[in-house]
Amino acid sequence: xxxxxxxxxxxxxxxxxxxxxxxxxxxxxxxxxxxxxxxxxxxxxxxxxxxxxxxxxxxxxxxxxxxxxxxxxxxxxxxxxxxxxxxxxxxxxxxxxxxxxxxxxxxxxxxxxxxxxxxxxxxxxxxxxxxxxxxxxx
Amino acid sequence: xxxxxxxxxxxxxxxxxxxxxxxxxxxxxxxxxxxxxxxxxxxxxxxxxxxxxxxxxxxxxxxxxxxxxxxxxxxxxxxxxxxxxxxxxxxxxxxxxxxxxxxxxxxxxxxxxxxxxxxxxxxxxxxxxxxxxxxxxxxxxxxxxxxxxxxxxxxxxxxxxxxxxxxxxxxxxxxxxxxxxxxxxxxxxxxxxxxxxxxxxxxxxxxxxxxxxxxxxxxxxxxxxxxxxxxxxxxxxxxxxxxxxxxxxxxxxxxxxxxxxxxxxxxxxxxxxxxxxxxxxxxxxxxxxxxxxxxxxxxxxxxxxxxxxxxxxxxxxxxxxxxxxxxxxxxxxxxxxxxxxxxxxxxxxxxxxxxxxxxxxxxxxxxxxxxxxxxxxxxxxxxxxxx
Numbered sequence: 001x002x003x004x005x006x007x008x009x010x011x012x013x014x015x016x017x018x019x020x021x022x023x024x025x026x027x028x029x030x031x032x033x034x035x036x037x038x039x040x041x042x043x044x045x046x047x048x049x050x051x052x053x054x055x056x057x058x059x060x061x062x063x064x065x066x067x068x069x070x071x072x073x074x075x076x077x078x079x080x081x082x083x084x085x086x087x088x089x090x091x092x093x094x095x096x097x098x099x100x101x102x103x104x105x106x107x108x109x110x111x112x113x114x115x116x117x118x119x120x121x122x123x124x125x126x127x128x129x130x131x132x133x134x135x136x137x138x
Numbered sequence: 139x140x141x142x143x144x145x146x147x148x149x150x151x152x153x154x155x156x157x158x159x160x161x162x163x164x165x166x167x168x169x170x171x172x173x174x175x176x177x178x179x180x181x182x183x184x185x186x187x188x189x190x191x192x193x194x195x196x197x198x199x200x201x202x203x204x205x206x207x208x209x210x211x212x213x214x215x216x217x218x219x220x221x222x223x224x225x226x227x228x229x230x231x232x233x234x235x236x237x238x239x240x241x242x243x244x245x246x247x248x249x250x251x252x253x254x255x256x257x258x259x260x261x262x263x264x265x266x267x268x269x270x271x272x273x274x275x276x277x278x279x280x281x282x283x284x285x286x287x288x289x290x291x292x293x294x295x296x297x298x299x300x301x302x303x304x305x306x307x308x309x310x311x312x313x314x315x316x317x318x319x320x321x322x323x324x325x326x327x328x329x330x331x332x333x334x335x336x337x338x339x340x341x342x343x344x345x346x347x348x349x350x351x352x353x354x355x356x357x358x359x360x361x362x363x364x365x366x367x368x369x370x371x372x373x374x375x376x377x378x379x380x381x382x383x384x385x386x387x388x389x390x391x392x393x394x395x396x397x398x399x400x401x402x403x404x405x406x407x408x409x410x411x412x413x414x415x416x417x418x419x420x421x422x423x424x425x426x427x428x429x430x431x432x433x434x435x436x437x438x439x440x441x442x443x444x445x446x447x448x449x450x451x452x453x454x455x456x457x458x459x460x461x462x463x464x465x466x467x468x469x470x471x472x473x474x475x476x477x478x479x480x481x482x483x484x485x486x487x488x489x490x491x492x493x494x495x496x497x498x499x500x501x502x503x504x505x506x507x508x509x510x511x512x513x514x515x516x517x518x519x520x521x522x523x524x525x
Contacts, residue, residue: 010452034485054522056444056524057446057449058449059448
């Protein structure tokens with residue numbers, strides 16, 4: 001059902017945890033759908049210097065969170081925001097069609113964290129002007 | 139350490155060696171079509187006759203009341219559609235419950251949508267039990283069929299079917315009563331006389347028999363329309379060349395459980411109780427779903443709080459343990475198990491359910507290994523969870 005890569009990231013996820021003095025926190029999803037994803041980011045200049053996550057959800061939700069944080073960590077905000085859920089799917093060597101929403105959730109959790117950072121610091125991030133996390137990600 | 143532990147006996151059971159041995163000759167030499175009249179085919183016919191007697195004995199029916207089918211789903215479809223079409227001049231109302239198997243629920247929904255029938259879906263309480271008073275209130279002069287499962291496949295709740303039959307027949311003896319007894323066969327003693335049902339669905343592969351063969355018990359005098367039309371097999375009621383080897387296997391499986399259904403399941407129940415006791419004592423935030431009293435001996439179903447079911451199943455699989463979940467994520471649909479929602483669980487809790495269904499070869503060592511791993515998995519997944 002899942003690729004080897006998904007199982008690796010599910011069994012041994014990277015960047016699990018919280019950042020106590022996070023610059024931004026994003027949370028998406030709800031327990032009703034079975035997935036909640038929370039991401040914490042640390043910003044250094046324009047670089048996402050650290051990122052951690054906590055996820056309640058199925059294997060693909062946990063694997064999507066894990067690989068997304070790997071892809072984002074160390075990138076500039078602009079480069080990180082340019083990543084899409086398809087990049088998450090590709091990096092996991094694919095997800096079953098019914099699980100693609102998990103990768104969308106990872107993209108949105110990160111965007112929500114950056115938006116939280118931008119709002120707190122009165123920074124205008126053009127890429128996020130129209131961003132509204134989609135609750136009904138299924 | 140990886141083991142190979144099978145805890146999904148409610149999904150299907152392994153094929154008993156003795157059953158396999160009984161089936162073998164019918165794959166090898168005895169391939170003849172039982173409908174042919176020459177000597178060559180009489181062995182096949184004889185195998186079916188004997189199996190019919192064995193299956194009948196397993197549920198205290200007579201052989202003439204057993205009709206072989208392709209399995210539980212066909213038997214459920216036949217009982218419901220066959221009754222609906224045979225009795226539509228009397229009425230168009232069907233009664234069932236919210237926790238039936240989809241083979242019953244979807245068949246009744248089909249009759250509602252495409253054929254103008256109406257249906258009442260009875261609620262269950264938090265243990266999964268139908269309230270007989272609700273059935274009383276639901277019966278109408280238009281009612282032609284009541285279908286209530288004997289034991290639930292997810293939470294193992296055993297319904298008071300004999301009482302429900304009595305209520306139905308007191309209201310109107312012409313209403314047919316069907317029960318899906320797929321989960322009950324081989325796990326609790328089954329007696330169609332004591333139950334008083336008109337129609338009863340069983341299948342071989344939940345009772346250490348082969349897949350692809352089941353039966354519908356049709357009480358003598360009960361008349362329903364055919365579902366599968368064609369040749370004259372099964373006394374003209376179910377067309378199609380018989381699955382001879384499968385039927386013979388079903389017969390052998392029935393013979394085996396008829397001999398020791400009580401003893402076999404006493405041992406399974408002891409193991410199941412040990413499992414429930416350890417799980418609830420040693421894992422925080424775990425609750426048992428369903429009834430402790432009216433429950434199949436091999437069934438346990440838990441909600442593990444703050445853990446999603448699919449993640450749990452895959453983690454167990456990593457240790458070689460096969461179990462199942464009512465999580466939507468295992469089925470690909472948005473909604474979790476309709477059974478768990480019907481007993482009052484919220485969506486979040488239902489997503490974190492775990493069904494462990496034991497069979498006759500499971501051991502205490504396997505259960506202890508499972509609990510030890512479940513403790514580790516719960517710790518690990520909760521450490522990842524933001525809840």
